Amino acid sequence: MTDSPTKLRLTLCSGALAGRNFPLATGRARIGRSSECELVLARQDATVSGTHAILESEGDKWLLRDAGSSTGTFLNGRRIDAGARVEVRPGDWILFGAGGVAALVQEQRSPAPRSWLVLESELHPGDFAARVDVAEVVAVVDSDGRLRVPAPDGAKDGFRFRLDRSPVVAESLADPDGAPGRVTPRPGDLLRTSRGGAGLRVLAAQPEPGAAAMGVATMQHVIGKEIRRSAGLFRLLAVAGFVAVLAAGFFVYDHFQRQMEEERRRLQADRVRLEQELQAVKAQFSTSFAEQRKEFEEALTRQRAEMEKQMAGLKESERTQFASLLEKYRRSIFLIYVETRFSNPRFTGPVEIAGYGTGWAVSAEGLVVTNKHVVQVWKFEPSLCVLLRDYPDTQVDTTIYAWPSGERFLNDRNEPPNEYAGYNSGSRMNLVLVGTAPDTWESVTINNEGRTVQVDIHAHTDADLALLRLTGGTFTPLPVKADPTTLKELDPVMLLGFPLGGQVLDSGRSDVSASLGTVRFVSGVVAHTASAFQGNSGGPLVALDGEVVGVLTRAPLKGAGEVAESFSQAIRSDRLAEFLRTIR
Numbered sequence: 001m002t003d004s005p006t007k008l009r010l011t012l013c014s015g016a017l018a019g020r021n022f023p024l025a026t027g028r029a030r031i032g033r034s035s036e037c038e039l040v041l042a043r044q045d046a047t048v049s050g051t052h053a054i055l056e057s058e059g060d061k062w063l064l065r066d067a068g069s070s071t072g073t074f075l076n077g078r079r080i081d082a083g084a085r086v087e088v089r090p091g092d093w094i095l096f097g098a099g100g101v102a103a104l105v106q107e108q109r110s111p112a113p114r115s116w117l118v119l120e121s122e123l124h125p126g127d128f129a130a131r132v133d134v135a136e137v138v139a140v141v142d143s144d145g146r147l148r149v150p151a152p153d154g155a156k157d158g159f160r161f162r163l164d165r166s167p168v169v170a171e172s173l174a175d176p177d178g179a180p181g182r183v184t185p186r187p188g189d190l191l192r193t194s195r196g197g198a199g200l201r202v203l204a205a206q207p208e209p210g211a212a213a214m215g216v217a218t219m220q221h222v223i224g225k226e227i228r229r230s231a232g233l234f235r236l237l238a239v240a241g242f243v244a245v246l247a248a249g250f251f252v253y254d255h256f257q258r259q260m261e262e263e264r265r266r267l268q269a270d271r272v273r274l275e276q277e278l279q280a281v282k283a284q285f286s287t288s289f290a291e292q293r294k295e296f297e298e299a300l301t302r303q304r305a306e307m308e309k310q311m312a313g314l315k316e317s318e319r320t321q322f323a324s325l326l327e328k329y330r331r332s333i334f335l336i337y338v339e340t341r342f343s344n345p346r347f348t349g350p351v352e353i354a355g356y357g358t359g360w361a362v363s364a365e366g367l368v369v370t371n372k373h374v375v376q377v378w379k380f381e382p383s384l385c386v387l388l389r390d391y392p393d394t395q396v397d398t399t400i401y402a403w404p405s406g407e408r409f410l411n412d413r414n415e416p417p418n419e420y421a422g423y424n425s426g427s428r429m430n431l432v433l434v435g436t437a438p439d440t441w442e443s444v445t446i447n448n449e450g451r452t453v454q455v456d457i458h459a460h461t462d463a464d465l466a467l468l469r470l471t472g473g474t475f476t477p478l479p480v481k482a483d484p485t486t487l488k489e490l491d492p493v494m495l496l497g498f499p500l501g502g503q504v505l506d507s508g509r510s511d512v513s514a515s516l517g518t519v520r521f522v523s524g525v526v527a528h529t530a531s532a533f534q535g536n537s538g539g540p541l542v543a544l545d546g547e548v549v550g551v552l553t554r555a556p557l558k559g560a561g562e563v564a565e566s567f568s569q570a571i572r573s574d575r576l577a578e579f580l581r582t583i584r
Contacts, residue, residue: 005057007108013116014204015101016042023108026057031096046433047071047097049583064088068582070435071097102203118204318544322494325546326514330405332476334359335498335510336370336538337401337417340377344394356501358539359402359468361477366470368402370538372436373554375400375466379439379458380554382446386455399426400433402470403510410508423470430471435583437463462575464553467583478540481547481573484522491519495530495552497539526550526570541570549573
């Protein structure tokens with residue numbers, strides 16, 4: 001007779017549902033954001049896939065496996081390999097997606113934890129540590145501005161952490177009587193072992209009510225103690241000989257001054273280099289609007305002339321059929337606008353960039369397909385990859401907007417974005433990033449501010465896909481062709497989207513544009529002759545029968561980190577269908 005497994009429960013310790021308990025019955029439990037799962041996580045937890053992981057009872061054991069998620073499943077800091085099933089026991093920690101939702105495995109009869117602290121490594125997301133029932137962690141600020149906290153198990157003597165928070169609070173907590181001040185750790189705080197090195201990011205912190213989760217003594221308080229201690233030592237040494245002590249003091253002071261001067265020069269050099277990198281990034285993404293407008297209008301004029309030429313070459317029945325498809329799917333095409341903000345305590349201010357793309361409805365439930373490089377630009381732009389490599393503690397935040405064709409995307413000041421129309425992941429919260437295809441990387445050599453740099457950048461592959469979910473509307477989905485290899489050379493196709501984004505739309509409305517062309521060939525991609533520009537990224541390539549045969553993707557690098565001018569490639573529709581089956 002097979003033994004029954006231990007009755008377990010999952011206690012969520014980070015994410016939107018932190019503090020919730022999920023009991024596990026025998027059998028099989030799917031975990032994810034989809035309503036079809038037995039353990040449904042919050043929609044706000046965007047790093048969690050629709051069906052992210054599966055827990056199964058087998059004999060007297062519980063086994064965990066990843067369900068093909070795009071962000072991974074981690075057990076006690078180790079990522080679960082694809083297809084592997086690993087045993088979970090009470091006391092284990094599970095992380096659903098790097099930087100995602102952390103859960104503690106407990107026996108159902110065990111008391112729920114009163115407090116917890118969940119930390120994740122910046123360098124290797126998913127390598128996380130979690131401490132349960134944290135009542136108080138004492139940290140003392142040394143005279144060099146670093147915090148000393150209890151070291152992790154197995155750490156060497158002298159292991160120290162430093163708290164990073166913006167604005168910095170550790171130096172302003174002295175009580176009038178000199179007692180240590182207190183600060184409660186909160187999500188986003190960083191514990192570092194050095195000023196420049198990577199550290200541990202606080203994913204979640206739940207202190208016990210009435211108890212501080214971290215105590216901090218201020219720098220002023222510690223320095224005061226050191227001065228008093230030095231004064232006592234000075235009096236003792238004065239008995240042995242004032243001259244010797246004074247000479248030693250000058251020697252130490254001179255040595256200290258030289259060290260401080262070297263440190264000052266190093267910090268100044270770092271600051272100059274950082275300013276140069278920030279200026280290069282800002283310059284790349286903020287050229288003159290007037291120059292952009294003129295360039296875009298000229299390009300759009302050329303595109304319209306080319307389209308009229310192509311239309312003239314089509315049969316009357318084909319022109320009528322494409323015009324009918326354009327009208328049918330007009331409201332199913334979305335202008336995508338993404339604001340990305342890069343923040344770091346060492347920056348003089350946040351780096352903010354914005355860009356346009358195209359999305360289109362793939363289901364009546366509001367699922368919208370676009371490119372990954374539209375919503376996660378920092379993985380594809382060489383200068384941003386260098387910035388994040390050099391400053392791995394940089395926080396990246398995005399706000400995604402989507403307006404159906406015909407919707408006003410400019411606000412009252414005639415600037416994007418219009419937060420009161422369409423969909424967005426910010427104020428309206430009716431848009432979420434469901435997930436992206438798994439990242440693939442390649443090493444490239446680029447010229448960055450006069451220096452040759454080798455950096456990892458997202459490869460030009462079928463992985464340039466992302467899925468959004470919009471709520472609160474009605475959607476007419478575009479059908480996806482099951483087998484695009486049935487297309488023949490010179491078959492007519494139509495590309496739908498927003499060439500050049502919203503830069504040349506004087507009306508302030510997201511009017512979809514169509515570009516006609518023919519199929520050149522179908523192999524790993526669908527190559528076509530339809531005109532496309534920045535802003536068309538993610539748009540559907542539609543065949544004459546009304547089915548989507550490809551998703552326009554980013555042009556590959558042509559060397560030295562520069563993107564080729566051609567946008568004539570689309571990710572095949574069968575690869576898109578495979579991505580949708582994996583992530584939904």
